[in-house]
Amino acid sequence: MELPVYNMAGEQVSTFELPATIFEANINRDLMHQALVRQLANKRLGTHKAKTRSEVNRTTAKVYRQKGTGRARHGSRKAPIFVGGGVVHGPLPRKYTKQMPRKMRRAALCSALSVKAEQGDIVLLDQISMDAPKTKHIAGMMKSLTNGESVLLLLADRNEIVEKSARNLTDVKTLRANYLNIRDLLGYSKIVMPLAALDVVSGFLEQEAGDEWVDAEDATVEA
Template identity: 40%
Template sequence: MELSVLNSTGQDTGRKVTLSDAVFGIEPNTHAMYLDVKQYLANQRQGTHKSKERNEVSGTTKKLKKQKGTGGARAGSMKSPVFIGGGRVFGPRPRNYSFKLNKKLKNIARLSALSTLARNNKVALVDAFTIEAPKTSAFAGILTNLKVAERKTLIVTAQKDEKVYLSSRNLQKVKVAEAANLNTYDLLNADTLLLTEDSLKTLEQLYSAE
């Protein structure tokens, strides 16, 4: 698959780059992507949910009524779950939702996500972002020139670019990531994957040997 290289004004530079089949041309493994996204979302959970059980709520343990002769069930404590203000039965407790995935599986999932984006023509290539100083309006203008302003866009840079990050962090539909730190969830959540030429080279170096 060939991509035209655009500049920051949205103009075609006249150069074309062929995407590596080892990175953008594999048969997508949907189950691997499912597991990787599931792990990512599970790792976002704090797991600090907690409700009080009957031994933790405050209240009297005095008998509410005599045990026999009332025609009803025995009631031994206001902490019982059957009463308002009592403890909760089998309530949530703090737990860790994270789980382990093999490194090879996670790499297959990322390659599958990249190949899925390429198949659906959701990959764009820009030579570089020329930003003199961090400015949201200027960066929004660049995205408008590239015709991705109205789409959820994942911008990939080769290394951490402070100017690009600071310029884009207030834009609701834009996320910036380094090539080495991509995850399957962000890739599949994007309508457009916007790569710089340097980040494309980094991706191919990282994943072509997988």
């Protein structure tokens, strides 16, 4: 698939052939859903906690006498039936972590990138460079490239000037290419990436001969 390459002014300067193994992969929507659910689940802390009747701090004195009142028998204000008592079957701390093989995670990324490429939602830049942080500059560039749609801007490596420039834009998120993930891919309308960032993405997603995946550290690449 061949896409035009633009400069920061929004003018086409050349074209580029996208790697077919990444941007023309088989689209597996079930796999993308599984990867997204895994990422959202792994983000949960699971620190929710409700106190049972043995944990609430209330008086241990008997509520009222056992007989003669015509009311039900009760021995403690800690019972769940009373306001301020313990909670029955309430939430307890737990882990929501889900496991997914790296090969499946990266296949889900290829599916998502293929969907974006098929829909024309990938925009290539020849390069992105700024002398000083300027939000107005980034906002104007995104408007000319994407017509004001929400944008995921991929960077080849750390670029504090560009990151600071886009920080206050609600519809623009900067992300280093080696942290590419399924949630951000599906959460933004357009993907803007300089050619240098595309090289980083291709470096850990392209397949080697014999259908083996290129090795990369999971600590660096959260896919």
